[in-house]
Amino acid sequence: MQPRRILLVEDNPDDVALTLRALRAHRVANEVVVVEDGVEALEYLFGEGRYAGRDVRDLPAVVLLDLKLPRVDGLEVLRRIRADDRTRLVPVVILTSSEEEQDLLAGYSLGANSYVRKPVDFQQFVEAVRQLGLYWLLLNEAPPPPR
Amino acid sequence: MGERGRNVWAAGPLLTLAAAGAVELVDRFLVHIPTPGVVVLLAAAYAAYLGGFRAGLASSLVAVLYSAWTLSEPGAVFHYAPESAVRLAVLLAATPGTALLVGVLRDRLVRETLRAAELHAEHRRRSLEEAFGVLFRHNPLPMWVYDVETLHFLAVNRAAVAHYGYSEEEFLRMRITEIRPEEDVPRLLEDIRRPRPEFQQSGVWRHRTKDGRVLHVEVSSHRLEFAGRPAVLVVAQDVTDRVRTEQALQESEEMFRNLVEHSPLGVFVLQDGRAVYVNQAAAAIFGDTVDQALALPAVRERVHPDDWPTVERELGRVLAGDAPHVSFAARGLRRDGTMVHVEVHGVRTTFRGRPAVLGTLTDVTARRRAEEALRESEEKFRSLVEQSLVGVYLIQDGVFRYVNPALATIFGYTRQELLEGMGPRDVTHPEDWPLVQENLRRRLEGEVEAVQYGFRGVRKDGRVIHVEVHGRRTVYEGRPAVIGTLVDVTERKQAEEALRALTQELEERVQERTAQLEAANRELEAFSYSVAHDLRAPLRSIDGFSQALLEDYGEQLDETGQDYLRRVRAASQRMGELIDDLLRLSRVARSPMQLQEVDLSALVARIGAELRQRAAGRAVELRVQAGVVARADPKLLAVALENLLDNAWKFTAPRPQALVEFGVVQTEGGLACFVRDNGVGFDLRYADKLFAPFQRLHKPSEFPGTGIGLATVQRVVARHGGKVWAQAQVDGGATFYFTLPGLEVRGAAETDPAGGGQPG
Numbered sequence: 001m002q003p004r005r006i007l008l009v010e011d012n013p014d015d016v017a018l019t020l021r022a023l024r025a026h027r028v029a030n031e032v033v034v035v036e037d038g039v040e041a042l043e044y045l046f047g048e049g050r051y052a053g054r055d056v057r058d059l060p061a062v063v064l065l066d067l068k069l070p071r072v073d074g075l076e077v078l079r080r081i082r083a084d085d086r087t088r089l090v091p092v093v094i095l096t097s098s099e100e101e102q103d104l105l106a107g108y109s110l111g112a113n114s115y116v117r118k119p120v121d122f123q124q125f126v127e128a129v130r131q132l133g134l135y136w137l138l139l140n141e142a143p144p145p146p147r
Numbered sequence: 148m149g150e151r152g153r154n155v156w157a158a159g160p161l162l163t164l165a166a167a168g169a170v171e172l173v174d175r176f177l178v179h180i181p182t183p184g185v186v187v188l189l190a191a192a193y194a195a196y197l198g199g200f201r202a203g204l205a206s207s208l209v210a211v212l213y214s215a216w217t218l219s220e221p222g223a224v225f226h227y228a229p230e231s232a233v234r235l236a237v238l239l240a241a242t243p244g245t246a247l248l249v250g251v252l253r254d255r256l257v258r259e260t261l262r263a264a265e266l267h268a269e270h271r272r273r274s275l276e277e278a279f280g281v282l283f284r285h286n287p288l289p290m291w292v293y294d295v296e297t298l299h300f301l302a303v304n305r306a307a308v309a310h311y312g313y314s315e316e317e318f319l320r321m322r323i324t325e326i327r328p329e330e331d332v333p334r335l336l337e338d339i340r341r342p343r344p345e346f347q348q349s350g351v352w353r354h355r356t357k358d359g360r361v362l363h364v365e366v367s368s369h370r371l372e373f374a375g376r377p378a379v380l381v382v383a384q385d386v387t388d389r390v391r392t393e394q395a396l397q398e399s400e401e402m403f404r405n406l407v408e409h410s411p412l413g414v415f416v417l418q419d420g421r422a423v424y425v426n427q428a429a430a431a432i433f434g435d436t437v438d439q440a441l442a443l444p445a446v447r448e449r450v451h452p453d454d455w456p457t458v459e460r461e462l463g464r465v466l467a468g469d470a471p472h473v474s475f476a477a478r479g480l481r482r483d484g485t486m487v488h489v490e491v492h493g494v495r496t497t498f499r500g501r502p503a504v505l506g507t508l509t510d511v512t513a514r515r516r517a518e519e520a521l522r523e524s525e526e527k528f529r530s531l532v533e534q535s536l537v538g539v540y541l542i543q544d545g546v547f548r549y550v551n552p553a554l555a556t557i558f559g560y561t562r563q564e565l566l567e568g569m570g571p572r573d574v575t576h577p578e579d580w581p582l583v584q585e586n587l588r589r590r591l592e593g594e595v596e597a598v599q600y601g602f603r604g605v606r607k608d609g610r611v612i613h614v615e616v617h618g619r620r621t622v623y624e625g626r627p628a629v630i631g632t633l634v635d636v637t638e639r640k641q642a643e644e645a646l647r648a649l650t651q652e653l654e655e656r657v658q659e660r661t662a663q664l665e666a667a668n669r670e671l672e673a674f675s676y677s678v679a680h681d682l683r684a685p686l687r688s689i690d691g692f693s694q695a696l697l698e699d700y701g702e703q704l705d706e707t708g709q710d711y712l713r714r715v716r717a718a719s720q721r722m723g724e725l726i727d728d729l730l731r732l733s734r735v736a737r738s739p740m741q742l743q744e745v746d747l748s749a750l751v752a753r754i755g756a757e758l759r760q761r762a763a764g765r766a767v768e769l770r771v772q773a774g775v776v777a778r779a780d781p782k783l784l785a786v787a788l789e790n791l792l793d794n795a796w797k798f799t800a801p802r803p804q805a806l807v808e809f810g811v812v813q814t815e816g817g818l819a820c821f822v823r824d825n826g827v828g829f830d831l832r833y834a835d836k837l838f839a840p841f842q843r844l845h846k847p848s849e850f851p852g853t854g855i856g857l858a859t860v861q862r863v864v865a866r867h868g869g870k871v872w873a874q875a876q877v878d879g880g881a882t883f884y885f886t887l888p889g890l891e892v893r894g895a896a897e898t899d900p901a902g903g904g905q906p907g
Contacts, residue, residue: 012688014684014687015684015687015688015691018687025698097683097684118683
């Protein structure tokens with residue numbers, strides 16, 4: 001079985017690089033699909049635009065979603081995911097810039113499954129994933145060979 | 148017969164006298180032979196006595212003439228001779244015999260004459276009795292005869308039967324006491340016992356009829372003999388109606404007399420300048436008794452000299468009939484000389500047949516004085532009103548009935564102009580007239596007693612002024628009117644207007660400024676967010692890639708290179724902390740407050756436990772006073788206490804036995820919380836910098852920190868309306884105090900005011 005993908009929605013290339021590195025450093029083997037804005041994220045999830053024809057039943061194991069995105073922002077993306085039956089149950093972890101932002105978001109019932117502060121603290125991420133019961137979705141690979 | 152006897156007795160002496168004269172005459176012829184003559188004369192007198200005057204006289208005359216003839220022949224001297232003795236004897240015998248014969252004859256004649264007269268009288272008496280009987284029986288007045296001794300009725304007439312209701316037979320069985328009211332009987336009996344003349348008027352008595360009615364009758368009685376018994380004829384005239392009328396009249400008169408006597412109104416009758424009647428009230432007005440008033444020689448003595456002409460003229464008018472009645476006021480003088488005001492009403496009357504004045508007197512002194520006081524008071528107020536600076540008006544029927552000079556001045560008219568038919572409408576701005584009209588109506592109709600309002604008036608010169616009136620309903624000349632005061636408030640209005648414009652402008656400016664400030668605030672908030680969000684991203688990259696460099700390529704750098712990278716990381720992490728603290732501070736200032744009761748003791752204990760966990764290995768004793776509560780926002784208060792306790796923990800780090808205390812103490816500023824430590828303390832000279840952001844009293848190398856903590860504490864306390872201050876000395880610990888609303892200690896918790904401490 002092909003391992004489930006992780007969808008990373010992040011426009012900051014530095015953050016993308018650091019997130020990918022963190023996942024790799026902790027031997028997460030799932031393929032990571034990176035999209036740079038909300039529109040692209042929605043196209044991917046619903047098989048539209050650039051991703052037309054993609055099998056939408058092939059849902060990502062988890063969506064790592066930044067809030068501040070060009071065009072359509074993260075909260076709107078989350079709303080659309082939750083509004084659609086096909087994607088309603090996809091686990092979404094919000095990436096936040098500050099604890100204050102987390103506190104603020106926690107006040108709304110947005111349907112996010114968890115929050116992780118950037119840069120992705122792997123321990124925090126693992127904890128979030130564990131709470132979500134998603135740990136088994138993540139494929140661990142052998143530690144990379146030392147360089 | 149007695150009459151005749153008296154004649155004889157009168158004739159006797161005459162005859163004797165005549166006889167004596169005759170003897171003297173004879174004696175002249177028959178000197179010294181008196182005896183036979185005297186005897187003859189005496190015999191003649193006796194015969195005259197026996198036979199009556201005329202008869203006796205005649206017989207005596209015969210006897211004398213005879214004897215004279217026989218005894219005294221002319222020129223002859225009487226001689227005692229036998230023949231003379233015979234003649235004397237004859238004479239002596241003849242004279243009485245003649246007299247006797249004459250007497251007998253005469254008596255018979257007299258008796259027959261008397262008898263005829265008696266028969267005539269008897270006839271007359273019978274006729275009279277018959278007439279009287281008719282008079283008695285048919286008399287319209289009740290009459291009866293009663294027996295004086297038995298008091299039985301002996302006879303009654305028809306009128307009595309008709310009047311008293313008893314039949315004649317009943318009457319004749321009754322006594323006169325039975326037609327009287329019982330209580331009158333004793334008086335009747337007494338009256339009857341009293342000796343009475345033949346006829347008397349017995350006055351008015353009360354009689355009772357058979358059916359019980361009581362009559363008043365006027366009785367006259369006549370003593371007479373009836374059927375041989377002493378009796379009384381009674382005529383009874385029924386005067387009941389008259390008596391009743393008299394009684395009613397008397398009562399009426401008494402009533403009116405009482406009325407007059409006791410009337411509080413003085414009543415008098417004047418005649419010839421004197422009082423001939425006064426009642427008590429009239430006398431009292433002048434301080435007199437009734438007797439004193441009646442004794443006054445002239446009423447003029449009780450009239451004020453100045454008013455006497457008036458009084459005399461008015462009384463004269465009514466006496467002369469020029470006026471049916473007069474009314475006037477005058478001043479009187481009381482007995483004690485004080486003055487009294489009276490009102491007099493008089494009409495003409497007749498007293499004892501001559502014209503007089505009947506009048507009433509009222510003492511109006513008190514009223515006069517009240518009127519005078521009222522007039523004085525009115526004058527006083529009038530002058531006040533006249534001189535007032537406030538306009539005063541009286542409106543009736545839509546026109547001014549009174550205005551004071553000030554009101555005229557306010558509207559630029561003269562008073563005459565305003566009072567000659569002008570009304571409120573003429574001085575009111577047309578647009579405000581409905582308002583004024585309505586307010587006038589409401590007062591006139593009694594809807595409200597008083598109103599106070601403002602409107603625009605128009606002066607004579609056309610200028611519009613603002614006036615304020617304070618008016619109330621009143622009654623003028625018996626009809627509703629409106630009275631009030633009016634003030635020209637034009638200047639005040641203008642000032643108010645200016646003030647309002649100014650205020651509005653200020654408000655607008657304030658709003659403008661506020662809007663600007665709000666916009667600035669929003670910008671600041673947006674900026675803060677940007678700081679938080681956007682500055683973080685590059686920091687994250689710096690830190691993240693430095694870490695990646697160290698982890699992935701660390702072995703390719705020497706120790707110095709690695710150290711540099713570590714410094715890069717530390718600096719970027721510190722910058723992240725600064726940003727976090729700044730955001731927290733701004734959140735403290737912005738977040739909404741939710742006040743509730745907060746258990747500070749519990750909060751301190753919880754934070755202490757967290758700190759103890761974080762700083763494992765430290766020996767810190769935390770003493771918390773129990774039961775400290777306050778009314779506060781729990782989240783904000785937690786932030787403040789976290790900062791204070793964090794400091795205490797931090798600055799006691801050098802102490803092997805650290806002591807941190809929390810409690811409540813009485814201070815000059817009231818009850819205050821304190822957090823005390825026995826740490827390194829600080830120099831109070833720099834205390835003013837303590838609560839400003841980014842101000843630190845210690846080097847970062849000694850104690851880490853951003854300098855935001857106490858600024859945050861200060862902001863939290865200030866938002867609760869409290870104060871925060873500190874006490875400390877270098878190396879002598881520090882104590883932070885703060886006040887909160889509703890701060891109190893529940894239960895018997897004890898405070899420990901002493902203590903050292905250190906802060907930071």
